[in-house]
Amino acid sequence: MNQHTMDYEVVIGMEIHAELRTASKMFCGCAVVDTTVAEPNTAVCPVCVGLPGAMPVVNQRAVEQAMMVGLALNCDINAFTSFARKNYFYPDLPKGYQISQYDHPIATAGWIEVQPDEGQPARIGIRRAHMEEDTAKSFHHTTGTRGGGGYTLIDFNRSGVPLLEIVSEPDMRSVAEAYAYATKIREILRYLGVNTGDMEKGVLRFEANISIRPRGSETLGTRTEVKNLNSFRALVRSAEYEIQRQIAVVEAGGTVVQETLGWDEARGVTYSQRGKEHAHDYRYFPEPDLPPLVIDPDWVEEVRTSLPELPDAKHARFIREYGLPINDVRILVAERALADYFEAAARAHAGDAVAISKWIVGELAFLMNRDGVDIGEVKVTPVSLAALVSLVDKGTISQTSAKDVLGAMFATGRAPEDIVKEKGLVQISDEEALSQVADEVLAQHPDQVAAYLEGKENLLQWFMGQVMRATRGRAQPQTVLGLLREKLEARR
């Protein structure tokens, strides 16, 4: 860490643009397609290409999804909400204005609680969430035949895709909190099923407003806006960089200039896109092509009751209902599908759900990471996992064998019983049989027996290992341990 003359407090606010996962676009009937794979300009119509005379029609489903997010973020859903035009020129903005919301956003005054990896939980205010349409996508070619100086191609497939812009209060006091906030928003959006969270596909974009001030100061410092952050890594790195840059400016006796910054991922620096004096004047005014939406309170209640259980509630319930350790809960709850998987397995399992959780966050997570698959693609069904854990609980197979069995299940999707049978892994818990093996092991290693009897009692584990080896891991450990101790003590 650099040495500074003063202790600075960081203030961060965030704007998150989330594409909504509707079947059709915000203001026309065109399909929302995966713009990273679809042939360019195939999901377009007069409306989303901005042909003269074409008019927007609000997608009800997008409004509903926006309401879901608003409610999940503890916002008020405004009974009167309306659209506005945000005017600026850019080739990817076909109408020369973006239909957005300005003074009557759909959702206002919410909050969420976030838990940074280190430090205290923090409550982050949500100022507003508003609906708008995405722009088209430009592909700049710096060299090329057209005009010599390069050219730009535009794909309008993305033009008009519903977006929700979620604006936080400047309530974050560290990069860790900003990261936790962004992660939490993504988690909630995924829970609601309104966004895939695929950062690399650009369905979620971050913008951070960053300022610093002397610790203890109540006034906000001059902020800079870092735009178009397309990954968590970019968010964290750019915020860290920008904070250090601002501190350096202040320490050098300068003042931070209010400006819009870009993030150069390769060089790891922020750079000025435009200063305050060149700030856009968006000339907002009410969109005359769309009457305001008056949202029936009954509709809000309908949406509220249809909301799935959200991460915080699930977190609390998993602790309360299943007695899971907090670290397991965090991992399970981070993704709705994983949490659902756990619950399905726990329901299928007669015994302790903690064991199920341990297997999921332990061995199963390890296998998923190893192969880069997510829970939706895992071949092991929750019921099979529960069956595997039952086999361990009942002592049919050992913990060690169970790992091999899970590996086989993971690879093939077969039932654990079949694998156990086929591999001959049924645990030997029959005392008579194990007693015989123990006797043989002791008979074969007189030196170690003698050493044990002379006080090297930790050799007990070594004998245990020998029994396991002789039974190819199938021996029931507790029984073996008891038998060995009994037999060795009998030789004193």
Add this chain to the structure above:
Amino acid sequence: MTLHTLTLRQAGELLTAGEITSVELTEAVLDRIRAVDPTVKAYVTVCEEAALAEARAADRRLQTGEGLTPLTGIPYGVKDCLSTTGVRTTCSSRILEDYVPRYDATVISRLRAAGAVLVGKQNMDEFGMGSSCENSAFYPTRNPWDPARVPGGSSGGSAAAVAAEMGLFSLGEDTGGSIRMPAGFCGVTGLKPTYGRVSRYGLIALVSSFDSIGPMTHDVWDTALVTAAIAGHDPCDSTSLEAPVPDYLAGMAQERLDGVRLGVPREYFADGMEPGVRQAVEAALAHLAALGAEIREVSLPHADHAISIYYLILTAEASSNLARFDGVRFGLSEPPEGVDIIERYLQTRGKGFGAEVKRRIMLGTFALSAGYYDAYYLRAQRARTLLRQDFERAFADVDALIAPTSPTTAFPLGERIGDPLQMYLSDIYVVAANPGGACSLAVPCGYAEGLPVGMQIMGPALGEATILRIGAAYQATTDWHTARPEQLPSG
């Protein structure tokens, strides 16, 4: 043959009776266009082949008798701001000179479905900005009553086409009088329906809050027939009204107006009106009274502000509506290659837009700017509310308001083109209906020195049936609407 002189209703009867065919009628109209349009210049594009194909299709329909409507086989033209598949749609602007839409405006598809025959696209003031048709980037349209005079605007081509019998009806578009004012100058009947009564989908927007599409015809019955065909809710236009479309013609057989209360706005008859216009309108009021109507003086206290309200909202919305003409996807794009995007915007818009359009874009951009929005746009919207309340109060006491369509008759070409403010004042009586939320019917009500004088009958929101009924009683008992200009040189 003089088929082109027929009214829509007359032609419809002959078509259904099998006495004429749509092809004959359409050819008569096309001949007439060839004969007089070199003088009048009402059309920007004539789509002869497509029109004849539509006429043949209409004739097949007339033969089988299936799916007939009063418009089946009727040739018509539309103001060139309505999108027509495969037929260029220019708004009389260089920037759209070669723009060919890939879809039909809702009104066009409704007329196609009804079997009407589109013969061409009509000249207008560029993007609807003007009151004389002189702001067309291509050429001015002439008034068929006197080719040295303007037809009014911005739907000047549509009015002149009907007056000169180059189409049995036109569709115009009225943002602040653009149907009624030229209807008055050209002696035709025109209706500005209530905002939202007719879908705007496919209409190249001037002012999204005010734009209203409506018919221009020889008489009110034709206007009623066309209105019935194009009105009604459209899911593609969220501002279109859900209210069912009444049977307008049903109320239009009455020749008496007993019990009907007509208001005369004091403010409109104060000063600035030409004596010939005043005489014609006062005579019309006397005639309406003789038909049994009760005439009352009413007040629209904020009428003085109508022009300011209108132009502030107009310029603001238009500056945004015209932003899409950027040379990126369609229309003019200058130069062919080799410049950055800013240069392309500047050259395309610099060359593509005319002076009046640029003036209004600049005014509107200014009015919406940070720091000025409250003083201009927001204030205009508040004043608009007051204006609307004026109308609502007036309509609480009367069924309709009567006013001229313009303080003067058609003025000579070139007279006002150098003085925008003087031009704006030509619309002083018609402009308030749009921000005021009224519907309004323009009918010819006399002549002053050989030029038509227009009268408007304004009704409350969705009051079309009422004003059409009043117009029908008036036209049933007068013959101003039957006069046609005589001396058009034919080429």
